[in-house]
Amino acid sequence: MAVQPFKKLQGMEMEFVSGKLEEYPRDRAIGYTVTFKLVLDFTHFKQMADVWFPGYLEGRDNAIRPELGGLAYHNNYSRFGGNAGSIVDNEKLFAFFTNPEPYLDGWISDLEMVWRFHKPVFRMEGDALFITARQDFRWDDPLRQITIKDLGVIPFHWALTLIELVAKQPWPVSSAASKRVAPVQRVTFMYTQEEIVFVDGEEVLKGARYVSGKTLSFGPITDNQVHTAG
Template identity: 40%
Template sequence: MVVADYRQLEGMGFEFVSGSVVKESAHLLTYTVTFTAVLDFTHFVQMSNAYVPGYLASEHNAVRPVLEGVAYHVLYNRFGSAAGNIGTTDALSKVFASPDNYLNEWADVGLQRRYHKPRFDMVDGQLQVTGGQDFRWEDEREIKLQDLPDIHFTWTLNVLKAHPDDPFHQPEEIVRFGYAEEAFVEVGGRPIRKGARYMVGRELQLGAINPKQILTAG
């Protein structure tokens, strides 16, 4: 499988707005966060067209948002009837904003996690996304704050191009645009792109998440 190029996109950012941590029961911890998903739409159009000419004009081309730490988009969304009429960040977000596009099931072994269905809103002309995760132990033992892992926050738009000979075939991922740098640094034993947001799970407390707990890699 060929992994598409990643490119830091000028004018893209991921800015923390608010969040909270709640212990729903002895066996369930959950956090919710809201971020502003900043996107310079004009620059996105220019750069996506450089890789896929007429990208937003084809109903068969597609996009996949990657929002690690906030929500998990299952596959991709073709532009369909919106093609040719996507002229703003708001219009682009409507392509992938339906909750039906996102996973909401328990995954992993040992410490299990379940993503929330996200909500997208336009606030003062900027896209905001609200989501989060639930955590529990597979063996149903009590879960504690110090059990939580580091949580990385990704905001990437994956550009997918329709197959020229068979537009209904699964589109090919051409490039990934994100707010973080292209280089990696190590955080908590895991590679993360320099400039990416993250928080240290074991240092969280119940209640509101302090903005100072949203760290920047590198």
């Protein structure tokens, strides 16, 4: 996908609700489960979408992808299709990415450390979307036991990427190839600032909610342990 701008969206917020840190001896892992309230001012979202991508909510070949780092990983994007033109509120917009099926559920390797997202659980309350998500960590080396002090800074993201599906130019031309499309990211709206700040030596977007993993303990994660970067 092409590089696109990242923009803070007024009316987009992320509020911590609850959490806990647990040990999973069978998996040699430590993991947290958290619940956040995701807020979006739909009117402002639509206004700004039209600034960056005119007619975005009316295009059948337009799509959306949630960016939920620290919470869950959506494997793909959701095309509007026949629902284009009828996306008039948060409930209809959120319906494109609250199905748990496209979300990753498995271990991912990153050199020595591996981690695992679980499929998130969503629920609507009024105009707000609540997400309950879990992420686990362990060392790739089966003889190395992970401890709390091994956990780093964990930021939590809530962003929406606006996507246009553009027909590819096939070569050689064929009826099958001519139907292929490429996703082009137009803009990503987020609750954080665009500026990068450093937290414990790690880059984090200013305004992002985060926890310093090594300062946690097993049991409840409290509101006092969820900080705001910058």
